[in-house]
Amino acid sequence: MTQKNFFMRKILYVLFAVALTVILFSVGFSDNKVNSGSKNSNSEISSDSIHALADYVWEFSKKHPDGFTLNLRNMAEPTTGIVVSYASTQSSILREQLDSVVFHALSHDKYIGGWLDVMDSLYYFDSNRLFSEDSLDDAIAFGKENLQKAVFVLSKGEEVRIEY
DSSP: OOHHHHHHHHHHHHHHHHHHHHHHHHTTOSSSOOOTTSTHHHHTSOHHHHHHHHHHHHHHHHTOTTEEEEETTTTBOOSSSEEEEOGGGTTBOSHHHHHHHHHHHHHTTOEEEEEEETTTTEEEEEEEEEEOTTOHHHHHHHHHHTTOSEEEETTTTEEEEOOO
């Protein structure tokens, strides 16, 4: 790669990062909790912002073919915690469905995940809730409420099956 191409790629990367930060902070994703019942939850999140964020998540998933969990507040991947998906966003496999998953995640806990189901070879997107690793019982209870088969412990890279 030439030096000119290297600098152009760096400039584009910085511009993308700045644009994404502006989008996130302009709609209030940073640190405040957006609850589905609050006045600012859904009315302040523009469909263009949701679509742009869903595009980012879609591209992010291509770089993480086995799966990922992403904190939408800071676009970081948490390394600890127990991930549990919401029932209302499960079975989302298409790009056209991702906007609604992003919207749900922003309206709730601001975590989104993707994972490859080796049984059907489909890649699923879910809005997630993250529990501390010392709250396995609470995570399993939430998983049962949301009809999940398992929860995922990030630090161990292991799923814990839920028994009904």
